[in-house]
Amino acid sequence: MIPRQIPNAPAIFAIVGGGFRAVAFLRVARELPEYFRVCGVVARRAATVRAIEADWNVPTFGTVEELLGNCSPDFVVVAVMPSDAPELITELARRKIPVLTETPPAPDIPSLLPLLDLVQDGALIQVAEQYHLEPLLTSQIAVARSGILGTVGEASVSVCHDYHGMSVLRRILGIGFENATITAHERVAPLVAGPTRAGDPHAEHLLNETHTSARLDFGDRLGCYDFSSDQYRSWLRSHSMLVRGDRGELRDEQVRTLDRNGAPLHRGITRVSAGGAGNHEGLFLRGLTLGDEWTYVNEFAPARLADDELSIAALLVGMSDHVMGGPAVYSLAEAAQDHYLQLAIKRAVVSGETVRTETQPWATSALGRSPRQSRHTIRSERP
CATH class of the missing domain: 3.30.360 (Dihydrodipicolinate Reductase; domain 2)
Structure with a gap:
């Protein structure tokens, strides 16, 4: 068996949110300590705080400011409701903290556009779309x-x-x-x-x-x-x-x-x-x-690890590589396009009419690159 290429040091990340998806990231990190370490979780509900500290042995904080005052993550996973995500992403981006945000990163296209402006201004924002992995x-x-x-x-x-x-x-x-x-x-x-x-x-x-x-x-x-x-x-x-x-x-x-x-x-x-x-x-x-x-x-x-957990692990590795200058794992532009297409489908369902999509700002800017294909290859070597 070809040995794994384990990183010299685990990637350090933090999480904002304490729900189902946040726990999935905690679970993957616990199973792969040589790859990842969670330095803290931002959670506000008392029951969630108790569960995270007891079940995962990870410190919790009430705000992003408190989190960043106590640890220095390579990136932060934002795992909150879409309506709450843009404000948190913006706060982290302004602090120059790389962000991996859950899907969708915003509830609608108007609230997505300011996030794309942040990327144009140099913010490092990726989206936690793992299914293709x-x-x-x-x-x-x-x-x-x-x-x-x-x-x-x-x-x-x-x-x-x-x-x-x-x-x-x-x-x-x-x-x-x-x-x-x-x-x-x-x-x-x-x-x-x-x-x-x-x-x-x-x-x-x-x-x-x-x-x-x-x-x-x-x-x-x-x-x-x-x-x-x-x-x-x-x-x-x-x-x-x-x-x-x-x-x-x-x-x-x-x-x-x-x-x-x-x-x-x-x-x-x-x-x-x-x-x-x-x-x-x-x-x-x-x-x-x-x-x-x-x-x-x-x-x-x-x-x-289950298949879904393997895809989350691949996503986290991709994000860690991207923070170090590697290729995008799933860009905000891609997330915007996929969100836009599914909203167009919903519009076609409601109206009963044919819907024609139109080229959006993220497709005509430097953000609009082709989907990453590097992991989707057929190999002859034996693992």
Whole structure:
């Protein structure tokens, strides 16, 4: 096994917020102490403060000023409600503190624009969009962008909601800030409820599931977005991915292409994990393969992390690299574009009419760069 390249010193970050997402960052940092250290959390509710200090052994502070008076983080994760985020991001940016802010960074486009001005003035702000860094999605994007499917012209994504779905769809299609013609429809119907963040349901009951489907026509490429409100944890709804090129197709984990002689070649994306029957290595993901090639290599093995946690770890590493001068992990411009597209879908749903997007300020400025693709590659080396 090729050894991990562990950093010389862990990245030090702080968190503003004490909710579900903040805890996810704390959990990843605890599992990877050689990579990360949390120096403090800003939280105000007494119960949250007690829980963070007791469960995570991390100091808490009532304000950003108190936090920065007691520690010097490499960057700060802002994990609060979208309505509260812009003020905190602005405060940190004015103090010259790099920011990794949760999604979305603002509730609407008007409140996003001042944040983009901060970036234009030199503030270092990235957005915590992690879905495209999950192992399977990383593999599927790698296949789509590798060329083995030929020229990709169509994709249907049903894996995550709203701006998250847009971030995956754009990467699958290789779309930057091109405009789209959008049609969309929404349907509400009963569904037996599945688990929630609190755990499994105590009894069977019905909820109203909202199913949204949309077509985004970019001219030479077509994107289809499909998601249901209970899909993430539902036992009755599944995720799906379909990518079509002129020389092949990816459907979930199955890849159909042609070999060098033009004969059909069917392969599957396969998880390679430790900890199964008779295996004594520990419980962790080693990576994902397509035939004899690696589409995802878990750089954090043998840490015991779920796929979502692996994507958060990759996001934090990317942010740490970016603070040191490396490439953007997910820019504010990208976040603005994905937020703008999902708002356009909602507008198409409400109006029942076709919506045509327009080029926005972040797409025509120095902020508007193509999505980072460096992690989405197929490799031949064995992890």
